Amino acid sequence: MILLPLMAVAIEFAGNNTCRPCHAAIVQSYETTPMARSTGPAGDSEIPAGRFQHRASGKQYTITRDGTVRIRGGGQPATQRFDYRIGSGAAGYSYIIARDGFLFQAPITWYRHAQRWDAAPGYQDDPIMAWDRPIEPSCLMCHASQVVPVFGTQNRYIDPPFRQNGVACERCHGPGSDHAAGHGKMIVPSRLDAERRDDVCRQCHLLSESRIPRAGHVFSEYRAGLRLGDYVAYIVRDEPGSEPALRATSHLEKMNASRCKIASGDKLWCGTCHDVHTVPADPVAWYRTKCEGCHTAETCGRRRGNNCIACHMPKAKAVDAGHGVFTDHSIPRRPRATAPSLPTSWRLKPFGPADAGDRELGLAYLEAYSRTRDERQKAEALRLLRQRP
Ligand code: HEC
Numbered sequence: 578m579i580l581l582p583l584m585a586v587a588i589e590f591a592g593n594n595t596c597r598p599c600h601a602a603i604v605q606s607y608e609t610t611p612m613a614r615s616t617g618p619a620g621d622s623e624i625p626a627g628r629f630q631h632r633a634s635g636k637q638y639t640i641t642r643d644g645t646v647r648i649r650g651g652g653q654p655a656t657q658r659f660d661y662r663i664g665s666g667a668a669g670y671s672y673i674i675a676r677d678g679f680l681f682q683a684p685i686t687w688y689r690h691a692q693r694w695d696a697a698p699g700y701q702d703d704p705i706m707a708w709d710r711p712i713e714p715s716c717l718m719c720h721a722s723q724v725v726p727v728f729g730t731q732n733r734y735i736d737p738p739f740r741q742n743g744v745a746c747e748r749c750h751g752p753g754s755d756h757a758a759g760h761g762k763m764i765v766p767s768r769l770d771a772e773r774r775d776d777v778c779r780q781c782h783l784l785s786e787s788r789i790p791r792a793g794h795v796f797s798e799y800r801a802g803l804r805l806g807d808y809v810a811y812i813v814r815d816e817p818g819s820e821p822a823l824r825a826t827s828h829l830e831k832m833n834a835s836r837c838k839i840a841s842g843d844k845l846w847c848g849t850c851h852d853v854h855t856v857p858a859d860p861v862a863w864y865r866t867k868c869e870g871c872h873t874a875e876t877c878g879r880r881r882g883n884n885c886i887a888c889h890m891p892k893a894k895a896v897d898a899g900h901g902v903f904t905d906h907s908i909p910r911r912p913r914a915t916a917p918s919l920p921t922s923w924r925l926k927p928f929g930p931a932d933a934g935d936r937e938l939g940l941a942y943l944e945a946y947s948r949t950r951d952e953r954q955k956a957e958a959l960r961l962l963r964q965r966p
């Protein structure tokens with residue numbers, strides 16, 4: 578669990594509206610992107626009406642447009658009401674309910690690709706389907722901005738729990754109150770050195786097994802332009818010899834496994850193909866132009882057509898996202914029908930050299946053990962934590 582010092586969050590960040598008068602075009606364009614719209618009050622995006630039967634629990638759900646959920650079967654009929662939304666709808670909508678300032682996850686999700694309601698990821702085989710899984714700050718830190726948790730609790734927040742919907746400008750450009758007042762430069766990620774540049778996206782686009790704050794630090798201290806590994810160590814599954822599985826949030830690991838990245842090094846990064854302030858109107862043409870920054874259509878042997886991404890960046894079901902469908906960023910040579918399955922290794926490792934540390938790896942093993950009860954992970958945690966001076 579990661580707790581944030583309230584004051585530090587509230588003072589330095591100005592919020593997107595502060596940027597509007599001087600950067601009107603960028604603000605307006607950015608507001609239409611999934612990142613900007615990744616969280617909000619439940620009712621600010623259309624809530625799809627629907628109903629479904631959940632086999633494992635025997636419960637039947639009826640969802641109406643005002644965010645009311647009627648639940649029948651498996652006990653007394655009950656009613657819940659969504660308070661906040663997570664997800665722009667690009668892959669789907671998940672919801673949060675608030676009880677006395679404590680936030681909990683709704684066990685049901687709407688999936689865009691399948692166009693239907695079903696159990697949320699992680700609840701498919703849940704026989705209870707309780708509305709009691711806490712929404713911890715670490716979850717909101719990736720989907721909302723200026724999150725204001727109550728210190729010393731697991732999932733209680735000031736009302737409203739975040740002051741800025743979605744991913745704020747300042748998550749990538751650094752706090753802007755000085756700049757908005759006429760002094761102070763903003764960070765421009767593409768002008769940072771490769772490590773700090775990539776860290777800006779990595780803070781949210783690498784879900785990893787565990788994100789362990791360094792001793793004496795908290796996640797929210799990290800700002801664009803700093804070295805992420807000095808604040809938080811990202812620990813991933815050690816899967817020697819096997820390609821990382823396609824997960825909902827594995828873009829970075831997959832991109833790093835691509836020939837394009839291995840052969841181009843720091844020249845290729847997320848920003849080579851994505852302009853985060855806009856949604857491409859014609860994705861086929863947009864991404865082809867990006868490929869052609871390094872390839873020509875002739876490199877493809879013979880001309881196979883203009884839709885480079887249809888063959889080389891196919892979409893597939895992720896192993897951890899229910900019915901969610903995601904783009905394979907490993908840019909495979911030949912289209913692949915199925916994504917690799919979930920890894921079986923119990924071993925963990927730091928994502929990169931900046932994430933190394935016995936304390937952090939040890940704590941990540943302990944966190945994994947609390948979920949899996951795998952004794953090998955416990956033994957490894959104790960070994961790493963005990964050998965510290
Ligand atoms: C009062 C007007 C004003 C406000 C408010 C303002 N900016 Fe700027 N911004 C500017 C001007 C003028 C420039 C170009 C000169 C410079 O680089 O400082 C600029 C440049 C930038 C740059 C590019 C910096 C560079 O070095 O090229 C970024 C990024 C930026 N602003 C982000 C923001 C964000 C984010 C906000 C809101 C938190 C914001 N600005 C609010 C006026 C403003």
Ligand code: HEC
Pocket residue numbers: 611615663664665666667668669670671682712713715716717719720780781782783784825826903
């Ligand atoms: C490390 C950052 C991180 C954490 C922690 C995280 N997410 Fe996400 N989540 C993302 C990113 C990045 C995406 C976009 C991935 C994509 O589109 O491939 C995403 C996608 C989603 C989507 C689909 C979004 C859409 O518009 O379709 C939902 C729903 C979601 N997350 C819910 C949650 C919930 C609920 C939690 C906490 C219990 C959570 N996430 C924790 C980073 C995170």
Ligand code: HEC
Pocket residue numbers: 593596600603604605607608612744745746747748749750765766767768848853854
């Ligand atoms: C997800 C990260 C991210 C978010 C959020 C984001 N930006 Fe940017 N911004 C970037 C990157 C990366 C660049 C550099 C683009 C490049 O060099 O190709 C950039 C460039 C800029 C520039 C310089 C433009 C130029 O062409 O030199 C301004 C101004 C700016 N952003 C303002 C904003 C404002 C205002 C918001 C919020 C409405 C915002 N950005 C949200 C990542 C982000």
Ligand code: HEC
Pocket residue numbers: 610611612613614615616663664665666667668718719720744745748749766777778779780781782847848851853855856
């Ligand atoms: C504060 C967390 C955060 C940061 C920082 C961040 N992202 Fe995201 N990003 C998300 C989340 C969450 C989503 C899923 C939005 C949704 O659909 O709900 C997302 C979605 C996206 C998407 C899907 C489409 C779209 O237009 O939103 C792209 C592309 C993307 N991010 C690229 C980037 C790049 C490139 C950077 C770094 C310059 C970056 N992101 C930084 C959290 C973040």
Ligand code: HEC
Pocket residue numbers: 778782828829830832845846847848849850851860864867886890902903904905906
């Ligand atoms: C070589 C080009 C390329 C690079 C580099 C790249 N992307 Fe993408 N990305 C794509 C394409 C193509 C899509 C699919 C777009 C579409 O279907 O409209 C995509 C889609 C996405 C999405 C939407 C969800 C999904 O999985 O379909 C997210 C989020 C995203 N990229 C994040 C990232 C991040 C983070 C990085 C850096 C680690 C990155 N991308 C690097 C080409 C790229």
Ligand code: HEC
Pocket residue numbers: 836837838840841844845849864865867868869870871872885886889890908909910
């Ligand atoms: C920054 C430059 C860069 C960009 C942008 C880029 N690539 Fe590459 N790509 C490379 C390099 C370099 C190689 C390795 C060539 C070699 O090994 O001879 C490569 C290899 C490949 C391969 C062969 C993969 C294999 O496993 O053999 C394919 C397919 C490919 N790229 C497709 C694409 C597509 C499609 C896009 C756009 C979505 C793209 N690339 C964007 C630089 C890039």
Ligand code: HEC
Pocket residue numbers: 865868869872873874876877878881882883884885886887888889910911912
């Ligand atoms: C209809 C599917 C399809 C389309 C569309 C397509 N490719 Fe390919 N591409 C392939 C296949 C299949 C191969 C592997 C050929 C082989 O292994 O001999 C390939 C190979 C490649 C390679 C590796 C060439 C080498 O000799 O190492 C690159 C680079 C590449 N494609 C880039 C592109 C780019 C850029 C585009 C868009 C202009 C594109 N491809 C469009 C199917 C496609």
